[in-house]
Amino acid sequence: MVRPRRPVPAADGPMTHTLTPEERRERRLILALLTPALAVVGVLLIAPLIWMGWQSFQGPDGFSLMHYQRFLTDSVYLSSFIQTFRIAFVVTLAALLIGYPIAYVAAKSEGIWPPIILGMVLVPFWTSVLVRAYAWLILLQRRGIVNSALQDLGLIDRPLLLVNNEFGTTMATLHILLPFMVLPLYAAMKKIPAELETAGASLGGNGWLVFRSIYLPLSLPGVIAGSVLVFVLTLGFYITPELLGGGRTFLVSMLVSRNIELYNEWGAASSISVVLLLVVFAIFRLASMLIPFERIMGTK
Template sequence: MSNASTPEERRERRMILLLLAPALIVVGLLLITPLVWMGWQSFRGPEGFTLAHYARFFTDTVYLSSFVQTFRIAFLVTIAAILIGYPIAYVAAKSQGIWPPIILGLVLLPFWTSVLVRAYAWLILLQRRGIVNTALTKAGVIDQPLILVNNEFGTVMATLHILLPFMVLPLYATMKKIPAELEMAGASLGGGGGLVFRSVFLPLSMPGVIAGSVLVFVLTLGFYITPELLGGGRTFLVSMLVSRNIEIYNEWGAASSISVVLLVMVFAIFRLASMIIPFERIMGTK
């Protein structure tokens, strides 16, 4: 059979490319061009081409500590999101009637408020004379106010609140696709509720866990406003390192090199995750 395309097929491909041209131009201008510019800036110094910006990763301890703290907080937020989000998604997936929309609506409620407002709300809740410390003191649980902000704890709590929907939604979508007949079959073979859950439901829900974990972890890596407000200077993430290099030192090359390294790490995370489940499942398109 000949592989030559017909005039109608060629005309159809040209029409598709023509229709895609505006979108490709926008993507090129708003995404590809800044990335190319950032990569070029990372190798640019006062005297031309240089690797000095990347050499700082091996000579400046601030760079290493910032990346370590960023990945540690991202890991803590991801683990907490799994522990909290999995039961919520499970209840929503198993509920009937009006309960699933109500549960998901409450999960999505944070999206209705800006990130800045939510960060300040957590600052008010967790400060030394905030609602949490006041309630615990009046209840006699503590004698002195706990230090809940200006540290990693406050950053993790506020970030978890903002990113929890990105864990619950992939989990819920995966759980809804699990046939109830499989659990019934496990029960009919003599398995108890816990055994059926561990042997049947939990393994089948793991794609949702992985998809939600990748989304939460990667989004946490780029957080700026929340750690800036609740970290109190003790939480110094990669996004803040980029900001300091630009605002204080006017070092666009250094900031670009940090961004390039973080971008490569994010691509590596997606690559590793795609080796476990298809990329389409991670993005929720399947």
């Protein structure tokens, strides 16, 4: 039987470890198992990103910054980004205000109630985004269910403009992305020990003080995780604003689509995508500075 070699002290440094044949075979096996996954990631993710970055610097005569210069000269680019981030912020804030109480009730409930509450939240996942967008179009249009009900009740004299604007886009997007806020919040809240709240109450704290001082800070990983998910997903939404925006809502995703479909400007579309990708990276970086990703993902 061959004994593994012991760590040998280096001449002028810390102890080094010589790999045994079994360890080398294990590493080669792990690398072999990872190779297919790495190849898929490289072909389907890394290569397209490299190609997109290269395209963004290509002009009629070769290398050029003309596509990035449009961000400083073309008002359509600036207004599209402003509108996209405004809708993303409103959707994220509304999802947090609605999703936090839902997750709180689900986390505090017992018996069959948590599955029922979460099941009601997850029901929209069983329907495609396109169908849900058309459903909201039927609900909010001038002769839709909402306007008809309000007129029948005598609350309005004429139909409200609920679609073909930011309001309809925001409502439908909020409905579609709400589960992405509730689920991280619920996962974070379920990890909060109930004994902490009991201890806070035993020390004389009322319900609001215990919630503000103990429960809310411990649920922040779920708040940040859900907010980042909803905000980033809203930035790339296309079908919902296309159907419910009516041309008045022009998000970044639609700007990319128009550059390709109408003008065949792959360089312009790539530059917009690169800028949006960098913004998303900055958002994740800011989130990791507030709370480490280990806490957000629940691994620490």
